Amino acid sequence: MGIETHSETPLARAVRAAGSQSAFGRMIGRRQSTIFLWLNNDTPLPAELVLLVERETGISKHDLRPDIYPHAQASGMPVERTGVACNQPSISQRAPA
Template sequence: MGIETHSDAPLARAVRAAGSQSAFGRLIGRRQSTIFMWLSNDTPLPAELVLRVERETGISKHDLRPDIYPPTSATGMPIGHENVACDRPSVSQQAQA
């Protein structure tokens, strides 16, 4: 039983989806000891691995690295940005002026 069994962190969920730290390491080309260190130190998954891990484990990139892939709303905008006001006129408003 590994450290990932006691955590609901997205990286821990991805490790469990792969089957073990060793299997996850093989999946992404890293040593088991590196995976253990990431889990122990709560280190974020390196950005270059996020899309591969999402594809291989089904754990969302939004969960794995919300700092890079913020959750999106139904409009496709990052959550919290849907109703951001802009003082600049739109292109159509500029054309009418």
């Protein structure tokens, strides 16, 4: 029984889907000890492995790394960003008053 059996994190679910920490490690090219450390320290799955793990385990990339792959808003509209308005003329392009 591994540490992943007591956790509901997406990484733990992916490890369980693979069968064991060792099997998960073989699947992604990492040692079992690395997988244990990730689980024990709540380390996020490295970004370069997210799509592989999603494909092999069925655990969503949105769940594995929501900081990289956020869930779409319910409206389907893009997330509003604050910053420079690009649809306005710059000061140098404005007509003199």
